[in-house]
Amino acid sequence: MTPGARIAIVAVLLLGASAGVLYPLHGSLAEAQTEVELLEADLARDAGVHDLLMAAHAERREVEQRMSERAFKLCPNTPEAEHEVESNLQTRVEESKLQSVKMDRRNETLDGTDPSLVFELLVDGDGAALKRFLCSLEEMSWVTRVLSMEIASGSNTRRINIQIAVMLERKS
Amino acid sequence: MKRRKSGPVAVVVADDQLRGAQSGERGMVTASVGLGDGFKKSLRQLLSSAPFVGRDLVLGFEGSAVLIESLVLPPGGAKDARKACADRLKGDPLFNAEKAHLGMAIESMPASDGTAPSALAIMAAINKERLAEVMKACHEIEVNVMAVEAAALATWRAWSGTGVQARLVCSGSQAALLAGQDDKLLFCRTIEVPIHAPELQATIARAASVLACEGFASITATGLDETVAGPLAGELGLAFEAPPQAVADAAAAGLATVGTVLADFTPPEERVLREKRRVRKVSVVMAAVCAALVLGAGVLGTQKIRATEDKQANLKSRLEIVRADKHALEEVSADLQRDQANEQIIDHARPGHRMSTLFSLVSQSAGDGISIETAKVVDQPLADGKTAGAAAASSSGPRRRMLDVRLNGLARNGSAMRAFAEALLATGAFTDVRIEASERVLLGTGIEGERFRIYAQAETR
Numbered sequence: 301m302t303p304g305a306r307i308a309i310v311a312v313l314l315l316g317a318s319a320g321v322l323y324p325l326h327g328s329l330a331e332a333q334t335e336v337e338l339l340e341a342d343l344a345r346d347a348g349v350h351d352l353l354m355a356a357h358a359e360r361r362e363v364e365q366r367m368s369e370r371a372f373k374l375c376p377n378t379p380e381a382e383h384e385v386e387s388n389l390q391t392r393v394e395e396s397k398l399q400s401v402k403m404d405r406r407n408e409t410l411d412g413t414d415p416s417l418v419f420e421l422l423v424d425g426d427g428a429a430l431k432r433f434l435c436s437l438e439e440m441s442w443v444t445r446v447l448s449m450e451i452a453s454g455s456n457t458r459r460i461n462i463q464i465a466v467m468l469e470r471k472s
Numbered sequence: 473m474k475r476r477k478s479g480p481v482a483v484v485v486a487d488d489q490l491r492g493a494q495s496g497e498r499g500m501v502t503a504s505v506g507l508g509d510g511f512k513k514s515l516r517q518l519l520s521s522a523p524f525v526g527r528d529l530v531l532g533f534e535g536s537a538v539l540i541e542s543l544v545l546p547p548g549g550a551k552d553a554r555k556a557c558a559d560r561l562k563g564d565p566l567f568n569a570e571k572a573h574l575g576m577a578i579e580s581m582p583a584s585d586g587t588a589p590s591a592l593a594i595m596a597a598i599n600k601e602r603l604a605e606v607m608k609a610c611h612e613i614e615v616n617v618m619a620v621e622a623a624a625l626a627t628w629r630a631w632s633g634t635g636v637q638a639r640l641v642c643s644g645s646q647a648a649l650l651a652g653q654d655d656k657l658l659f660c661r662t663i664e665v666p667i668h669a670p671e672l673q674a675t676i677a678r679a680a681s682v683l684a685c686e687g688f689a690s691i692t693a694t695g696l697d698e699t700v701a702g703p704l705a706g707e708l709g710l711a712f713e714a715p716p717q718a719v720a721d722a723a724a725a726g727l728a729t730v731g732t733v734l735a736d737f738t739p740p741e742e743r744v745l746r747e748k749r750r751v752r753k754v755s756v757v758m759a760a761v762c763a764a765l766v767l768g769a770g771v772l773g774t775q776k777i778r779a780t781e782d783k784q785a786n787l788k789s790r791l792e793i794v795r796a797d798k799h800a801l802e803e804v805s806a807d808l809q810r811d812q813a814n815e816q817i818i819d820h821a822r823p824g825h826r827m828s829t830l831f832s833l834v835s836q837s838a839g840d841g842i843s844i845e846t847a848k849v850v851d852q853p854l855a856d857g858k859t860a861g862a863a864a865a866s867s868s869g870p871r872r873r874m875l876d877v878r879l880n881g882l883a884r885n886g887s888a889m890r891a892f893a894e895a896l897l898a899t900g901a902f903t904d905v906r907i908e909a910s911e912r913v914l915l916g917t918g919i920e921g922e923r924f925r926i927y928a929q930a931e932t933r
Binding site for chain 1: 747750751754755758759762765766769770773774776777780781783784787788790791794797798800801804805807808810811812813814815817818820821822823826827828831832835844845846847848849850851853871880
């Protein structure tokens with residue numbers, strides 16, 4: 301074998317060895333670059349998320365500000381809050397000199413959309429006491445609505461059936 | 473760093489000494505040592521005795537180990553030159569085919585006087601045993617033998633000349649007469665030292681006949697003592713000239729000068745080894761270059777991969793932040809929707825009236841002649857032909873509602889009843905007040921009265 305052929309064989313072997321060493325490196329580089337491209341594409345797709353978040357935060361703060369500035373608010377939709385409303389209502393009944401006969405409570409969706417806590421009160425009392433109770437009811441900070449009021453016949457003290465809806469916060 | 477350009481170290485292997493020379497950028501470096509301690513040791517001493525560069529050697533044999541002859545070949549005999557040379561040495565006790573390597577150079581003789589140009593062979597033979605001994609020593613001290621030739625033939629390269637020339641080169645115990653034309657050596661014969669005039673004269677005549685010239689006007693001589701040169705020139709009737717450049721050792725200088733080697737005696741195994749060394753050297757250089765390239769590419773590639781991975785990590789962290797933002801956006805959006813829905817609930821559901829006021833208006837409108845037995849107020853949504861939910865969804869402010877008021881009672885008379893109804897209407901709170909039924913009844917005290925049922929509507933938001 302001529303020296304040229306031997307040198308050529310050595311060159312080919314070296315070339316192969318170099319390729320063998322460098323090919324995995326090339327593979328790793330290609331893999332890393334592909335992943336970088338995918339990540340960049342993901343980031344480009346979600347580029348506006350931060351701005352949207354800031355805008356949503358700002359809008360929420362505006363809504364909260366408006367809500368806090370309102371004279372009336374919704375009752376939290378929690379058992380504790382419902383119990384508190386019931387106690388408050390009972391207190392107002394007593395303070396108005398009405399005699400509570402029965403008080404029922406149930407959750408209902410008013411007008412098909414608005415969650416509410418509906419109290420059905422059966423009380424005895426005169427017109428003045430009823431007037432005081434209605435005024436007291438209107439002073440509550442929660443949004444309330446007298447759905448129906450039925451005054452039975454009688455002399456001075458009459459039986460009154462009142463349905464009061466207390467608007468609840470919508471659950472998220 | 474600039475690499476020094478030096479040729480191989482020329483080593484003349486004589487019978488009793490080694491002489492070395494190397495041409496380099498700083499001129500010719502020369503040295504000589506005796507062969508008293510053996511060839512190997514002497515060679516080491518020679519190489520270390522002067523600033524020789526590298527381990528490449530060119531060996532030139534002279535003395536008893538070399539035989540040089542010039543033969544004029546018959547016309548057409550160039551083809552059988554080797555056979556003619558071998559025949560010439562047949563029977564020689566030191567240089568026969570078994571004991572010596574034969575080398576030769578065939579030159580064409582210049583044509584003269586209408587004769588056809590003939591071939592001339594300069595034959596050199598080197599004793600195999602001596603050559604093997606020297607090569608073994610060279611291997612042992614790890615020097616690379618680039619070429620082996622007869623030192624006498626190499627002296628022709630010591631300096632250049634033009635035209636027909638004859639040179640007398642004396643070195644140690646041997647002298648050689650060389651003759652040629654321009655750079656071409658055509659005749660060489662060794663002469664015993666001390667030089668005897670008749671032998672030299674015969675040799676000069678032989679050279680002249682070989683070169684087909686009548687004689688030489690002058691001979692360039694080197695290494696010849698002036699005490700010897702003067703009488704010798706006188707006896708021969710010739711002039712000895714100094715070479716155009718001072719050459720202390722023409723044989724070593726010729727070996728150290730790059731030029732055509734007339735007869736290379738390098739053993740075949742040495743040639744193979746030389747080729748192998750050359751292949752190895754080229755392979756090592758290629759491997760080194762390849763390794764450097766691979767290393768460079770590897771380092772650059774690794775750096776690139778690391779940079780890409782850093783970028784990847786950075787992008788991943790940014791993506792995590794974006795994902796967190798997306799998650800937060802979903803939560804905030806849900807909260808916002810809930811808050812907006814709650815705000816809408818307040819807008820829709822908050823009554824546009826005060827029930828206490830309505831109750832007061834009804835109470836105040838009822839005069840002395842009116843006794844309300846039962847009252848019923850119902851607050852209900854105003855559908856407007858649509859479903860309540862749809863109406864709620866479409867409207868932006870408080871939802872329109874209708875208060876239905878039903879009053880049953882007794883009036884003192886019809887006028888009082890109508891006055892009551894008109895008073896209700898006059899409050900402005902009711903959009904419609906209707907007396908649905910009335911009938912005269914006899915009250916318990918014998919007084920007649922009017923039992924009535926009034927229906928009133930109050931639209932509100």
